[in-house]
Amino acid sequence: MKVSIIGTGYVGLVTGACLAEKGHQILCVDKDPTKVGKINQGISPIFEEGLEEILKKNIGKTLAATTDLRQAILESEITLIAVGTPFDGAQIDLTQVKEVSAQIGSVLKGKAGYHAVVVKSTVVPGTTDEVVLPILEEASRKKAGSVFGVGMNPEFLTEGQAVADFMNPDRIVLGANDEKCMLLLEQLYQAFDGTPKMKTNSKTAEMIKYASNAMLATQISFANEIGNLCSALGGVDIVDVMKGVHLSNYLRPTASDGCRIQAPISSFLEAGCGFGGSCLPKDVKALIAHGEKVGSPMPLLSAVVETNLRQPREVIRLLKKHMTTLKDVHIAILGLSFKPDTDDIRESPAIPIVKELLSQKAILKAHDPVANHEVRKLFPSHQLTLCETLEEAITSVDAVVLVTRWGQFEEVPELLARVNPQAIFVDGRRMLEKHRFVHYEGIGL
Numbered sequence: 001m002k003v004s005i006i007g008t009g010y011v012g013l014v015t016g017a018c019l020a021e022k023g024h025q026i027l028c029v030d031k032d033p034t035k036v037g038k039i040n041q042g043i044s045p046i047f048e049e050g051l052e053e054i055l056k057k058n059i060g061k062t063l064a065a066t067t068d069l070r071q072a073i074l075e076s077e078i079t080l081i082a083v084g085t086p087f088d089g090a091q092i093d094l095t096q097v098k099e100v101s102a103q104i105g106s107v108l109k110g111k112a113g114y115h116a117v118v119v120k121s122t123v124v125p126g127t128t129d130e131v132v133l134p135i136l137e138e139a140s141r142k143k144a145g146s147v148f149g150v151g152m153n154p155e156f157l158t159e160g161q162a163v164a165d166f167m168n169p170d171r172i173v174l175g176a177n178d179e180k181c182m183l184l185l186e187q188l189y190q191a192f193d194g195t196p197k198m199k200t201n202s203k204t205a206e207m208i209k210y211a212s213n214a215m216l217a218t219q220i221s222f223a224n225e226i227g228n229l230c231s232a233l234g235g236v237d238i239v240d241v242m243k244g245v246h247l248s249n250y251l252r253p254t255a256s257d258g259c260r261i262q263a264p265i266s267s268f269l270e271a272g273c274g275f276g277g278s279c280l281p282k283d284v285k286a287l288i289a290h291g292e293k294v295g296s297p298m299p300l301l302s303a304v305v306e307t308n309l310r311q312p313r314e315v316i317r318l319l320k321k322h323m324t325t326l327k328d329v330h331i332a333i334l335g336l337s338f339k340p341d342t343d344d345i346r347e348s349p350a351i352p353i354v355k356e357l358l359s360q361k362a363i364l365k366a367h368d369p370v371a372n373h374e375v376r377k378l379f380p381s382h383q384l385t386l387c388e389t390l391e392e393a394i395t396s397v398d399a400v401v402l403v404t405r406w407g408q409f410e411e412v413p414e415l416l417a418r419v420n421p422q423a424i425f426v427d428g429r430r431m432l433e434k435h436r437f438v439h440y441e442g443i444g445l
């Protein structure tokens, strides 16, 4: 199929590269010419395992990038909208979605033949039918349903494993309001034959995405709240508590061969310094705001957000157990991305932690295996020294704070024992064992 994808961020680019790999003809559109130039050279503008490999393999063959949205719409039969939908502090900001919808509509005005427009961005329930569809109709002067179709196909990929997730999805949710659009969506995902496909309307597809993310966020804040209670009580460690909780059949079911299988949801039930990223925080806040707007407040989810906002402060509290002031204290931050295997720092708990430590006049160094360049955009070098190596970061500091669960940090206990054994180690992810450090503090301990 000939497919155009508008927006070449994490979702648009991964979708484009993976669908090209599956044999479709893909035209990726972005308004940022630098991104487009890089993609056309086979260079990924973002760090994502395996992405550059499939970009290089398919670029110039089944995959191309352009800034020319008009040409891309004219040359394709289906368009996926994958632009950003940030939270503006009060509600979901649909500026990019609206802008792109108007642009697509004006091209459809002069295009013969059926064209499907499918929203892949995460948008609050009702957006595709009540915002995107009317804009398309107005700009194209055509009626949806016969000459063009409108649909919704949420994306569930996880940053850091986005290519693997897209290639082996757990589900594919297809929302469409007319048969032709649904048919095109089914063709688009034909190669994913072993994956459960749920066909529904656009509003349900939108809600499935939000309900999924809100459920994950709730697990994390739940574990953090229990962890904080453990800290307050003393003599009880969240790691042991969760070990016991995870032994339940709900989280570790028994397979037919008698083996216990760990449900992946378990990884969301660990205490830490909070969730971040471009999705969970903004999606939960957008859903709460949408609930308010339609007269259905969501107190549970509001508490999930509140707990998460407080969580980075736990790290500061743990540091302060060892020193009355953080002024002029040398501290190393390990991990800046919101999770391992990505350079995405959007809403990373590292950001409020760095800001708070700076406001208390600590002297900071940091190391992240891939996200240093992103952090430099937020903090100038006189505020935060970025270290190329782990060893450089943890040498000559009073304390080390682990924020991101990068696999590379497994070597911290040995390295710290060698170069700086007396440093206070604060484990913001409960990743490393207490007995391997001279001075250890951990969330929920």
Ligand code: NAD
Binding pocket: 006, 007, 008, 009, 010, 011, 012, 029, 030, 031, 032, 035, 069, 082, 083, 084, 085, 096, 099, 100, 120, 121, 122, 123, 155, 156, 157, 158, 159, 278, 279
């Ligand atoms: P992003 O901000 O990384 O990328 C958006 C891209 O759209 C940018 O490259 C931007 O230049 C481009 N763009 C904006 N306006 C444009 C226009 N008028 N014409 C052409 N290009 C334009 O966003 P993202 O992280 O890829 O997320 C996209 C959507 O997918 C969001 O709604 C997000 O919530 C959702 N989502 C994200 C993830 C994730 O892990 N990042 C996962 C699932 C769903």
